[in-house]
Amino acid sequence: MSELTSKTIAELREGFRAGDHSAREIAEAFNAAVVAGRSLNAYTVETPELALAAADAADAARAAGELKPLSGIPLGIKDLFATEGTDSTAGSNILKGFKPTYESRVSANLKAAGAGMLGKLNMDEFAMGSSNETSAYGPVISPWRRNDGWNAALTPGGSSGGSAAAVAAGLAPGVTGTDTGGSIRQPAAFTGISGIKPTYGRCSRWGIVSFASSLDQAGPMARTVLDCAIMLEAMAGFDPRDATSLNLPVPQWEAGLSSDLRGKKVGIPKEYRIDGVPAEINAIWDQGIEWLKDAGAEVVEISLPHTKYALPTYYIIAPAEASSNLARYDGVRYGLRETGVKTLDDMYAATRSAGFGAEVKRRVMIGTYVLSAGYYDAYFTKAQKVRTLIKRDFAQAFAGCDLILTPTAPSAAFGLQEKTADPIAMYLNDVFAVPASLAGLPAMSVPGGLDSQGLPLGLHLIGRELDEQGVLNAGLAIEERAGFTARPEKWW
Amino acid sequence: MVSDYRIKGATGDWEVVVGLEVHAQVVSDAKLFSGAATAFGAEPNTQVSLVDAAMPGMLPVPNCECIRQAVRTGMALDAVINRWSRFDRKNYFYADLPQGYQISQLYHPLVGPGEVEILLDEKDENSVKQIGIERIHVEQDAGKLMHDQHPTMSYVDLNRSGVALMEIVSRPDMSSPAEAGAYLRKLRAILRYVGSCDGNMEEGSMRADVNVSVRRPGGELGTRTETKNVNSVRFVMAVIEHEARRQVDLIEEGGEVAQETRLYDPDKNVTRTLRSKEDAHDYRYFPDPDLLPLELDEAFIEECRASLPELPDDKRKRFEGLGITPYNASVLTAEVETARWFDALLDAGAEARQAANWVVAELFGALNRLGKTIVDAPVSPQQAAELLGLVADGTLSGSLAKQVFEIMLDTGDDAGKIVDERGLKQTSDTGEIDAKIDEILAANADKVEQYKAGKEALFGFFVGQTMKAMAGKANPQMVNERLRAKLN
Secondary structure (H helix, E strand, O other): OOOHHHHHHHHHHHHHHHHHOOOHHHHEEEEHHHHHHHHHOOOOEEOOOHHHHHHHHHHHHHOOOOOOOOOOOEEEEEEOOOOOOOOOOOOOOOOOOOOOOOHHHHHHHHHHOOOOEEEEEEEHHHOOOOOOOOOOOOOOOOOOOOOOOOOOHHHHHHOOOOHHHHHHOOOOOOOEEOOOOOOOOOHHHHHEEEEOOOOOOOOOOOOOOOOOOOEEEEEEOOOOHHHHHHHHHHHOOOOOOOOOOOOOOOOOOOOOOOOOOOOOEEEEHHHHHOOOOHHHHHHHHHHHHHHHHOOOOEEEEEEEHHHHHHHHHHHHHHHHHHHHHHHHHOOOOOOOOOOOOOHHHHHHHHHHHHOHHHHHHEEEEEEHHHHOOOOOOHHHHHHHHHHHHHHHHHHOOOOOOOEEEOOOOOOOOOOOOOOOOOOOHHHHHHHHHHHHHHHHOEEEEEEEOOOOOOOOOHHHEEEEEOHHHHHHHHHHOOOOOOOOOOOOOOOO | OOOOOEEEEEEEEEEEEEEEEEEEEOOOOOOOOOEEEEEOOOOOOOOOOOOOOOOOOOOOOOOHHHHHHHHHHHHHOOOEEOOEEEOOOEEEEOOOOOOOOOEOOOOOEEOEEEEEEOOOOOOOOOEEEEEEEEEEEEEEEOOOOOOOOOOOOOEEEOOOOOEEEEEEEEEOOOOOHHHHHHHHHHHHHHHHHHHHOOOOOOOEEEEEEEEEEEOOOHHHHHHEEEEEOOOOOHHHHHHHHHHHHHHHHHHOOOOOOOEEEEEEOOOOOEEEEEEOOOOOOOOOOOEOOOOEEEEEOOHHHHHHHHHOOOOHHHHHHHHHHOOOOOHHHHHHHHHHHHHHHHHHHHOOOOOOOOOHHHHHHHHHHHHHHHHOOOOOOOOHHOOOOOHHHHOOOOOOOHHHHHHHHHHHHHOOOHHHHHHHHHHHOOEEEEHHHHHHHHHHHHHHHHHHHHHHOOOHHHHHHHHHHHHHHHOOOOOOHHHHHHHHHOOO
């Protein structure tokens, strides 16, 4: 890793502003790292020319004294975001070669803030997966390896697996992710980086390929809490083109960062102590509790009684919405079309059979089933009611605390193909992440430490609605105390 | 009022039960969930936004104007306006439906129960019947497939995709083709008064799904069929007539009516099966997660209410209160343009009763002859008011007024100008009239003899001769008086 590619966004920004290095030097360093890191399969498209163009613009802006918040910073963009003129395929064959004529609001915001684009990042197909193994481009390989000497290929997590791997391996200083049921937080935890899913509605969904509309939220993934704050500030904002967008000003999260947690109460939900979770996970959780106490917080036990229903609820609501959201991929207007069939229905069947992978088909079928006549009330309506109860759990808990601390995932990164045969085992990865998604709350993963295999473990902070600042501050307090400086040894 | 419409079957009389689902395209510059334009007749695929084409990542945003129009329509139908409503997705695959679902409102519609009053006989004010409205919901229209552009492929035009429709669902309260016709015409009139739909059935901005069943008079409801997308009042009436007959014949032959969707073929005047209940889609309706529930505040509701114009029934009653006959009042209020034109005529000072007679007889006659409508009438309400004023003050006789009106139609000139320039003013000068009468009587001494001998029918001859001699400008009443005085 070159000197520049090991720096954080804040460091790069400072060095660029001070004239220690040009934006072009930064972009060239990361472009080179992207090429050198191809064996990780983190990027689906490389756009070095776009990174350089933005860098040259940033250098010119600096010369003119017109710096923007992210001038000189090249970023990776998850393939779920539509990027004008650059393939945007949601990791799916059905959108292979699709070049939008439009730019997603979030990536447009980042570009408007001066950022460049290094390329598009690999992901689980339509963000459906927790290991990046459902991608039509093949799995991303985590830069991390177990310390057992076997060098088994591990997952970076998913669905934002390419995003996580890129940051962990120094192929981007920061990236966009999206989180429907943990897709930012779980890969961040698996790769030893930070990632925040803001309150539902903070970031516009306009131009992000929809998976489950009521859950999808974009957020940043980066090395540090500060970097996440810097990026989120640029990404968020009201968008009249998204009816679920929050019409609120964007807080100055970066300026508001403080690791002093005196006067804050941190809730520890007893229902998150679940059977079968490795002791190391609970140990890092206990360590997190101590760090927050050290930062001045008071720790209280809380109850989120409907936690155990969160995962089944999620796996009804998300597939239901997805089954409808993915109906537009029908071969009629764009993307893949299978020809040589006789009827329109045959064309749909052939196109969608060829274009969608197994996990997407599974979820479309689950979603279609739970919305079907005769099953709708038993599944979908019931799930909506439970979702309301889960939201209420959090509302009641937050009457007695300001933040909630849990582990991010029930395990460290696992090996490729270890869980592909068992969808339920795969779904369990998101057991701690899903409740905050269902409740639309801001939540973040920060690195806590390494397990005995030398793999990163994440700590998970959940905040009140709109309290990204509280989440970031507690994340910072952990970051300062965890002293997590471990990096994957470069083998790629 | 109870309908006496019956279908005569081999086994006795049958009654028909009709409910209509009317799809009315909302008048709005932009589509329901996108900023795209809505003009009719544009080149294919020129009125399509990224949202309408369902490009990846595109999201719907409700168009406030479409919601406002539907609320105003609900108010005009005296319906419940739901302060809280929600959009649902109706999922099915078709090439004219880019999203793979239609955004509609199944569970919580914008407008609840209301009613429409119809007159079964335009000349009989007591022939009223209330037709219940169950609900109005707003939804997206689909695109249009074109099968005649290519030998082996179908093309799709998405101009209409996403255009806002109101679906106005009636209760099954109609029991004859005539009632359904009256309901549709009334509904169309109300929509056009409100300005929420142009009611243009030829262009497809209003179309009806016709639900028909038959039963023994007063008996249990039968199984209904639904005939989709019928696009004229006449066709709706034909569908009911045909479908009721078909169902009666079927039942009397020992068959059963299948609950199914049918299509109407206007060329052959038959309906045929589109799909049976077994083949019915499972639409998997669920709340659209891209949209928040629609919540209306009181200020919005009040603004909608304040913006409502006088509606047809109120206007008709007001006209009747001015001494206009119920028939004329009904004719004058049936179309919003006519009503507006007539109101302008009254505003210009015309006397109501006389004006109503003149519009219904003279103006409509002239428009018919010229193939024009009230909107492009060659005479303005102000010009017409002047003409009627000249009749009222005795300047013009009825026949002179007709002459002047014809000249107005030709030239566009004002009545006063025509009267002045052409000397068409009626003469009430007794000296002049007497002199002419004397000439006529002297020239027709034989007829005067016959008249005096009892052939009184000759009076008309003398009047005609006098009027002719006066070039039609004599006051006819005066001519009558003077003639009588001289002959008797």
